[in-house]
Amino acid sequence: MHVMILGSKADEALMFSRRVFLAGLACAAYAPFAHAQEEPMYFSADGAAISGYDAVSYFNGGQPLRGAADIAVMWKGAIWHFASQENRDQFERNPRAYAPQFGGYCALAMAQGSLSSTDPKAWKIVDGRLYLTHSPAIEIIWEKNVDEYIHLAEQHWPVILYE
DSSP states (O other), rough: OOOOOOSHHHHHHHHHHHHHHHHHHHHHHHHHHHHOOOOOOEETTTTTEEGGBBHHHHHHHHSSBOOOEEEEEEEEEEEEEEEEEEHHHHHHHHHHHOOOOOGGSSSHHHHTOOOOEEEEEEEETTTTTEEEEEEHHHHHHHHTTTHHHHHHHHTTTGGGGOO
16 A cells, blocks of 8 residues: 655645646636626517517417516526416426527527527417517518528527627
């Protein structure tokens, strides 16, 4: 059995160097996470996701309804407003089913590798998922090649938040 007894200044310096190295290594491993998420996971204008519109209303009525600030829930760092208690309850049971894709950022901009705000009235549901675009004019462009734009956007999401 080999036992090392520390006591000399050289031994103490060696142990200190090892500790500094291990601490630096731990910091280096953590660094990507410390830098991550410069943009919020869900785009929120006016202090609420989807500019205060009810995410469930896109699916239940085919028209987006403005939510009420007193019927809200916090999810993934954003405040979500709802037009009714029932819609809020439905969202809470399965938020991923109702939350817009790509964090509510513009689906066309995401396909091009950038982040852009969205207009809650420029939207489309594709294969049971909600997609928002920057404006009605951008929505027209996006609809010309939806499948390709979704494919491209999926390659950028969520990595783009960390760049």
